[in-house]
Amino acid sequence: xxxxxxxxxxxxxxxxxxxxxxxxxxxxxxxxxxxxxxxxxxxxxxxxxxxxxxxxxxxxxxxxxxxxxxxxxxxxxxxxxxxxxxxxxxxxxxxxxxxxxxxxxxxxxxxxxxxxxxxxxxxxxxxxxxxxxxxxxxxxxxxxxxxxxxxxxxxxxxxxxxxxxxxxxxxxxxxxxxxxxxxxxxxxxxxxxxxxxxxxxxxxxxxxxxx
Numbered sequence: 388x389x390x391x392x393x394x395x396x397x398x399x400x401x402x403x404x405x406x407x408x409x410x411x412x413x414x415x416x417x418x419x420x421x422x423x424x425x426x427x428x429x430x431x432x433x434x435x436x437x438x439x440x441x442x443x444x445x446x447x448x449x450x451x452x453x454x455x456x457x458x459x460x461x462x463x464x465x466x467x468x469x470x471x472x473x474x475x476x477x478x479x480x481x482x483x484x485x486x487x488x489x490x491x492x493x494x495x496x497x498x499x500x501x502x503x504x505x506x507x508x509x510x511x512x513x514x515x516x517x518x519x520x521x522x523x524x525x526x527x528x529x530x531x532x533x534x535x536x537x538x539x540x541x542x543x544x545x546x547x548x549x550x551x552x553x554x555x556x557x558x559x560x561x562x563x564x565x566x567x568x569x570x571x572x573x574x575x576x577x578x579x580x581x582x583x584x585x586x587x588x589x590x591x592x593x594x595x596x597x598x
Contacts, residue, residue, distance in 0.1 A: 390583055391415040391447040393436055393454055393472075396423040398545050399486050399572050400453035404429060406576040407583070415447065436468050441475050449583045450476070453486045462518045469522040473532045482533040484583060486575075489541045489568075490516025491523050492560040492594055502541060502560055523592060536592040537579055540570040547571025552598045553578050563596050570597045 390407045394400040395416035407414045408428060415430040417439070424431060432443060436454055444450055452472055456464040469485065476483050490503035490512065502508060503516040523536050541560060553574045554563060562568045570578075578595040582588060 388448045388584065389413045389415070389446060390449045390451060390580075391417055391432070391444060392451045393417045393439075394486075395429070395453065396420070397453055397455050399455075399575065400451075402572050402576040403451055403453060403486075403579050406573075406580045410580060410584075412580075412583075417443075437471055439472070439475060441479065444475065444481060445479070447481055449482045449484055451484045451486070451579060451583065455486075457515070459514065462514050465515070465518040466522040466525065470525060473526060473529055473534065476533075477529075477531045480533065482535065482583070482586065482589070484579060485523075485526070485534065485536045486579070487523060487536045487538045487592065488516055488519035489538050489543065489560070489594070491520035492538050492541075493558050494560050496559070498558060527592075530590065533589055535582055535586075535588045535590075537575070537582060537588075538592060538594040539575050540594070540596040541568035542570070543575070544569060544571045547573065547597075549573035549577070550597060551577065553595045554598050556594045556596070558592060559594075561594060561596050563598055568596055570595055 390412050392400050392404050395404050396418050417432045421431050421433040454468050492502050494500050
């Protein structure tokens with residue numbers, strides 16, 4: 388399978404690249420600065436996300452969007468970048484998998500309260516979670532793109548161990564056997580490549596938590 392990873396130099400993007408390579412997939416890293424990749428076995432496309440065309444992506448079975456923005460003036464890019472990619476892939480067979488956020492997960496069965504709406508959600512992350520949630524809301528309205536949005540657990544641990552296992556859920560926040568909502572970047576990467584291979588959540592969002 389041919390898999391492209393946008394934002395391959397980021398922490399999650401890099402682990403997703405490594406997971407895909409370990410399974411024998413042909414991987415293309417799409418990055419703005421190829422020097423940050425160092426020595427690598429992957430194909431490299433040095434290009435800004437907003438300059439990508441379908442010609443750049445047409446040979447890829449799966450495009451994984453691991454784009455990230457953290458500063459206040461760039462948070463809106465979580466909406467605009469997702470729309471841009473969806474527009475590029477509109478009406479095409481290629482699949483778009485998105486490294487999403489946990490803030491938009493629901494915490495009640497009625498799906499009226501999101502994690503980011505709860506009193507204990509950190510103020511520092513509300514703007515980020517809100518922009519990511521709006522990006523997902525817009526994606527849910529599209530039937531012209533083969534998208535999948537993968538939300539991590541509430542605690543998304545960059546340097547957490549790779550246990551090799553996880554539990555998947557749907558639109559609601561889930562916890563593991565210890566009652567914790569946590570997953571490492573490494574286990575999340577496993578779930579992402581599992582989805583790339585199996586395609587169990589076309590035009591849907593799902594979430595993953597460590598076991």
